[in-house]
Amino acid sequence: MTALSRRFGRPAVTLVLLVTVTFLIAPVALTIVGSFAREWTGVFPAGFVTFRNWAEVLGLADSIGSQRSMGWDPLVVLPVGDGLTLMAPAELLFSVGLALGGVLINLVVGVPIAYAVSRYEFRGKEWVNAVSVLPLVPGVILGVAFLRAYPVLSGTSFGLIVGYSLLKAPFMVMAVQSEFESMPLRQLEESARSLGASWPRTFLTVVVPNARSGIVSGAIICWTLAAAEFNFSYVVWAKGTQPLALFLQRHISNSTFTKAAAAVSMFFCIVVAITLLLQAFGTRGFDTRGT
Numbered sequence: 001m002t003a004l005s006r007r008f009g010r011p012a013v014t015l016v017l018l019v020t021v022t023f024l025i026a027p028v029a030l031t032i033v034g035s036f037a038r039e040w041t042g043v044f045p046a047g048f049v050t051f052r053n054w055a056e057v058l059g060l061a062d063s064i065g066s067q068r069s070m071g072w073d074p075l076v077v078l079p080v081g082d083g084l085t086l087m088a089p090a091e092l093l094f095s096v097g098l099a100l101g102g103v104l105i106n107l108v109v110g111v112p113i114a115y116a117v118s119r120y121e122f123r124g125k126e127w128v129n130a131v132s133v134l135p136l137v138p139g140v141i142l143g144v145a146f147l148r149a150y151p152v153l154s155g156t157s158f159g160l161i162v163g164y165s166l167l168k169a170p171f172m173v174m175a176v177q178s179e180f181e182s183m184p185l186r187q188l189e190e191s192a193r194s195l196g197a198s199w200p201r202t203f204l205t206v207v208v209p210n211a212r213s214g215i216v217s218g219a220i221i222c223w224t225l226a227a228a229e230f231n232f233s234y235v236v237w238a239k240g241t242q243p244l245a246l247f248l249q250r251h252i253s254n255s256t257f258t259k260a261a262a263a264v265s266m267f268f269c270i271v272v273a274i275t276l277l278l279q280a281f282g283t284r285g286f287d288t289r290g291t
């Protein structure tokens with residue numbers, strides 16, 4: 001058995017890894033490829049290459065309901081630099097901003113909770129830990145409860161941001177808490193305080209930067225899940241600019257396969273872009289060199 005394990009163990013693990021990665025990536029790759037096809041009636045798309053599907057999804061081509069696609073009225077003009085500007089649909093920026101707003105609340109609230117539960121022993125610690133993951137429920141349940149508890153926030157942008165932060169807070173707390181629990185927090189704090197650092201400076205420049213891996217991971221998870229949160233958005237959203245999840249549902253349910261593929265591919269691109277930005281910002285923002 002030892003000889004067989006040495007001979008076939010690594011190739012077997014490599015094969016399983018390749019099959020798993022291929023299985024996970026194949027639907028995404030096929031969807032992106034299909035977004036540039038003219039039709040998709042069989043197993044695979046056909047009739048390449050066309051940008052019509054993307055144009056219709058972005059509201060750049062005349063079609064039934066195209067002007068409701070991404071809210072190009074009004075346009076948002078973003079300065080890029082050197083006299084260049086970039087026009088972006090207002091609805092897209094609105095949707096991205098909602099999810100990022102929820103992530104910001106998760107950072108401000110979730111990181112201190114994770115730190116307190118990991119660092120200190122106090123009465124009611126188990127209750128705090130339980131309450132911090134209590135919102136880990138289906139979005140439709142929290143949406144109904146949110147409508148009854150906070151009717152003044154229902155249907156507003158701020159209400160969606162607060163709801164997203166409540167729904168995804170457990171992921172931030174658990175990701176950061178596991179990072180804190182793997183750190184020698186007491187030794188780090190005592191070393192910093194012995195060198196004259198105040199407690200706020202110790203927390204912001206020593207403790208938090210050492211937990212950046214968990215914080216960035218939690219931020220990415222929270223943003224991705226919030227941007228795709230359909231149940232809560234459907235229950236709470238009233239009218240006006242649509243969240244991204246409702247935009248995707250409209251195109252998936254009321255469009256051809258190729259147009260739906262373009263809408264989903266656009267979401268994939270947004271997720272990749274925001275993930276890279278969060279990783280870059282986290283790495284640069286938590287750089288403690290020189291402190």
